[in-house]
Amino acid sequence: MEATIPKTRSGAAAANTVSAEVRRAEVERRLDEAADVLAETLLDMWRKEQRSRRAAAHGGTS
Numbered sequence: 001m002e003a004t005i006p007k008t009r010s011g012a013a014a015a016n017t018v019s020a021e022v023r024r025a026e027v028e029r030r031l032d033e034a035a036d037v038l039a040e041t042l043l044d045m046w047r048k049e050q051r052s053r054r055a056a057a058h059g060g061t062s
């Protein structure tokens with residue numbers, strides 16, 4: 001059995017890998033940001049509904 005020496009990446013291949021990692025990180029950051037916005041929106045909607053229910057239970061209007 002012969003030992004194999006791992007081949008080093010060429011400069012272009014290394015640059016492509018870094019570029020892909022940067023793009024992946026950017027996509028992940030954007031997804032996290034979108035999830036945060038969605039969570040805030042849903043929480044605001046839930047709070048509005050709770051206020052309406054509370055007001056209706058106490059005879060008020062909203």
